[in-house]
Amino acid sequence: NPVRLAAAISAALGGVEVDITENVAKNTFLVNIREVVDDLKPAIAVIERKKPAHLIYQIRVATQMVGEADLKVAIAMTRAEMYKVEVQSI
Secondary structure, eight states, X not given: XXXXXXXXXXXXXXXXXXXXXXXXXXXXXXXXXXXXXXXXXXXXXXXXXXXXXXXXXXXXXOOXXXXXXXXXXXXXXXXXXXXXXXXXXX
């Protein structure tokens, strides 16, 4: 059952959100891990132990960052004049 497998993977990863998409290819399911995790080994161990032998799996760590940035631009202008001064001695 994909829901039970997702719950087991989530528990192994410390409660991160996990969902499973079935039939992404022939005999293949996709494990979507919805947060960044330090180590995938606990998830792989659960999948290998619980999945049917004839199925293949893919793991995707799917995160979404939404941000808004205010960009302020300052434009400065300078003016330089060059002139030549000639000094004569008397």
